[in-house]
Amino acid sequence: MAALANKSKALIAALMLSTGWHAGAAEQAQLDPQAVYQTSQAAIGTTPGDYVLRDRTGKPVRLSSYRGKPLLVSFVYTGCFQVCPSDTVLISKAVNATQDLLGTEAFHTVTIGFNAPFDSPEAMAAFSRQLGVTARNWEFLSPDLKTVAPLTRDFGFSYLATPKGFDHITQLSVLDRSGRIYRQLYGDSLNAQAIVAALRDIDHGVVSVPSGWSGVLVRVRLLCTVYDGGTGTYRANYGVIVGLLVGASILGSVAWMLVSEWRRQRKA
Incomplete structure (x- = not known):
């Protein structure tokens, strides 16, 4: 029960950050943190539908095309000037650190724009370019207007339009190799340590490594590195x-x- 309470508090803190709430302004809230948390957690163990989205070049991409490897999924809207960019930079740092440890082929990452039709392929390309996202196997995707509602519902992602933009949860969904939502990460958990822990748990307590010499290098790095919370990276x-x-x-x-x-x- 204590662990659940701590998770709820972390989620509430993450939601307050994403919506721009501040202490003493709870009456301005338009989303119920507990309901948002329950919606997010209820998605765990489910498999999102096989939606067709478009990448930054406009090419159609099926969500199922990422199966076979773990997948990290985040949601943003490109008109956001504070939280979405800062959260994406935070995730980028965690993804880079995780790839440095496990290799660039260990998992996929996608960021999906939920403000259709404004989060177009061109807008998502500009968004990723402005933030300097260069990690391999990370794509920015655009759904069409009719896809947004069922897609976000499948991921347990809550958002609400406001005069200033959107109130929404800060959430990173971790999907297993079969495309099932395995874990939801929030707020302070958007770091390499939490991602590596989730990937390890997906593979029953061990991190899956490639065969051959590259797998040997990954095992050596896993053995000889430790997570540094101060830098958010793994060090010797x-x-x-x-x-x-x-x-x-x-x-x-x-x-x-x-x-x-x-x-x-x-x-x-």
Whole structure:
């Protein structure tokens, strides 16, 4: 119960941030935080419909085309000048840090504009370009007007038009390889540590790594790095590295002694 309460508080804080609410102005709220949280959580375990959206070049893209790898999904509207850009930059930092750790092919990311028809492919392209989003396997998509309502409903994403724009939840949905919503991340949880934890949980407690040499490199990075909450990135864990070097040195010394003894006995 305590964990659920903490999650609710985190969601409420995230919602207050996304709508521009401030302390002492709760009476201006147009969305009920508890209802928004329940709607978001109710989407977990469901599979969104196979909607057709358009990428930044206008090319049709089916949501199902991302299946086979985990998928991160966020929603924005390009007319937003504060929260949507800052949240996208935050997610970009987390995605970059996660890709540095796991590799660029470990998962996909999409950001969907929900203010149709204004969040057009051209508008989404400009939005991503202005924010400097360059991560591989990250696309910005535009639904048509009739798709917005069922699409956002499937993801448990709540929003409401206001005179100043939109009140909406700050949410990052994590989908598993089959396209099912596995976890919802909010507010302060929009970081690499939370993303890696979700990807690990999807694969039953371990992070799926590619085969071959690239998989070996990923395993080494997982073993020799630690999350730095101050920078939001993974850094070298020198304690582990020193321990591995000491262990390797001891094993090497023992092996050398055994080989030397074997050679001595052969000569004798």
